[in-house]
Amino acid sequence: MSLQNKEQKLKHLFDGGAWNVYAPDILNLGVGAPGTDLLEPCCDLFQQASAHCLNREKDDNQSLIFQYGPTSGTFEVRHQLAQYFTQMYGSPVNSEDLIITTGATQGLHFVLSTLIDFNGFIFVDEFTYMIALDSMKHFTTLQIVPLKLNDDGVDLKDLEAKVSERRFKSNSKEFWAMYYTIPTYHNPTGILFSPDVCRGIVKLARKFDFLVLCDDVYNILNYIEKPLHSRLLSYDARTDEDFAGNVISNGSFSKIIGPGVRLGWLEVPPLLKLQLDRSGIIMSGGCFNNYTAGIVASLFELQLAQTHIASVYEAYKERMLTTTAILKAELPEGCQFSAPRGGYFIWIKLPEELDAGEFMEYTLKHEKITFIAGPRFAIETGKGKQYFRISIAFHSKEKLEDGTKRLCSALKSFMAITADVKL
Template sequence: MSKQNNELKLKHLFDGGEWNVYDPSVLNLGVGAPGTDLLEPCCDIFDQATAHCLKNEKVVNQSLIFQYGPTNGTHKIRNEIAKYLTEMYESPVHSEDLIVTTGASQGLHFLLSTMIDFNGYIFVDEYTYMIALDSMKHFSSLTIVPLKLNDDGVDLNDLEVKVRDRRFNSEKKEFWAIYYTIPTYHNPTGILFSPTVCRGIVELSRKYDFLVLCDDVYNILHYGNKPLHSRLLSYDSRTDADYVGNVISNGSFSKIIAPGVRLGWLEVPPRVQPQLLRSGIINSGGCFNNYTAGIVGSLFELNLAQPHIARLYAAYKDRMLAVNKVLESELPKTCKCLVPSGGYFIWIRMPDHLKASEFLEYCLKHEKITFIAGPRFAVEEGKGEQFFRLSIAFHKKEKLVDGIIRLCLALKSYMNIVKT
């Protein structure tokens, strides 16, 4: 065992790995992050926003941006986020319901450590965001339970049976269990949960009193008809006679402004907000990202964030539509692809006798293309071997189209070699 840490002097999250997304010799179709071309304007717009924010701090605010911030974030930043989301969602988002975080991953960890009985359960879709699973597994006393996923969202019958059979009364925490999901342009499948499924989830959460945490990081990235409701939380209406408050929207600017900003928000019901704001971790340090939140507040106030987000949206839409068009004509007919109407990801199923991990090796060898194989997104050992996920976010459209054409050709060749 080494007694010394090795400093690798990395420049970004994907640096130093076998499949560095910036390595021109390999086309990485697995990375769920905006590309360099989309982040280029950030230096200029953040320069302007920082100057605006710090001038205000120096002149009128006693430099309080450098102080421990209010636990839920300053009113200014919460108001700017709420105003923007209200416009984009076309439904009210109230500043008093928001808690500033450092992103959706930290929001998940914060809720697991604060609201869920440590002898309880985490219900997840049978395929879900792989790094969320990694985070959940650190809470080793919690039991992770996978749920069947249909083309319109989680299977409500499966959810009810598994919740009903495990329910217990927690004496230590507000909730005995949590259902973690990505109902709007699901990761990895791209599914948009139907209104029927969304309403069913809310009904079951009230009936069995478990928490629903929605990773709402792709919600404004709709490339066809806008969903009836932009987030599942809207179905948990406070005007309902049986409303208690069982749904939380977990948002982030990572996909729509820049991942390095490390800023997000939780939109929470009145039932849980006091417990979250009394948590020791937030009381000790105050607002999780007070300085950057102030800068982003100015970014919105100066109308710099809005056109930047619109530019990313337009690029993502152009890329997704172009990739879907190629897949429609070039993907082998024995493979299945649910065409996403928004978000980042495309989920492809090969015939049952094939394994995505083996095709990945073939594709890397012959076309220098990588992606993420299905088992990485599953709780159950050996599940998802026929699936793989593609991302449209990082590369320019022309590079994506060329890569998808070559991937489909490689898949046809591979299927001719590996026959039943």
């Protein structure tokens, strides 16, 4: 064991390993991050927004952006976000319901540590965001329970059965359990949960007193049509007689502005807002990202954010529609996928006898293409071996067009070789 840390001098999260999405010799279709071309305008945009924000801080605001901020974030920041997302969602977002975070993963950790009994349960979709699973596993006393996933969202019968048999009364926290999901353009499957499923989730959450935390990071990236409700939180209506506040929306700018900004927000019902605002971790430091939140507020005030997000959206839409068109035309017989109506990801199913991990090794060797195989998204060992996920976010339309065609060609060859071996 070394007694000294090694300095690696890395430049980004994907640097220094096999998953380096910037490596010119490999086409990495696995990474869910915006590409270089989409981040390039951010230097100029943030330079303008920073000057606007800091001049006001210096002249009018006693440089309070450098002080411990209010726990939820300043009103000005939350007001700008509420205005924008009210317009984009087509339903009200209230500034008083928002808590500024450093992104969706930190929001997940904050909610888990504050609101969920550590002897309780986390219910997850049978395939879900893999790094969220990694984060949950650090809460070693919480049991993670997978749920069946259908084409229109979580299986409500499975959810009710598993929740009802595990329910207990917590004496230490607000909730005995949490259901974590990505109901709008799901990661990794691309599913948009149906209105009936969304209503069913809310009904069960109220009946069995568990929390629903929605990873709402792709919600405005709708490429075909806008959903009836842009987030599951809208189904937990405060006008309902049995409303208690069982749903939290966990948002982030990582996918629509840039991950390095490290800014997100929780949209929280009144009872839970009070508890989160009084949590020791936020009371100690105040707003999780007071400085950057102020800069982003100026970004919106100057209409720079709106223009940038609209440009990013158009690029994603073109990339998704191009990639799905090629898959529809060239994916071999016996393979399946459903074209997502939004978001980042396409979930492809191979014939039952094939292994996506083995196919990934084949494509890396023969085409220098890689992706993420299904088991990485499952809590159950070995589950999902016939699935894999590709992302449309990072690479240009031209690279995706070429890469998807080569991927389909490689799959045809792999299937033929596999069939010959079995004969």
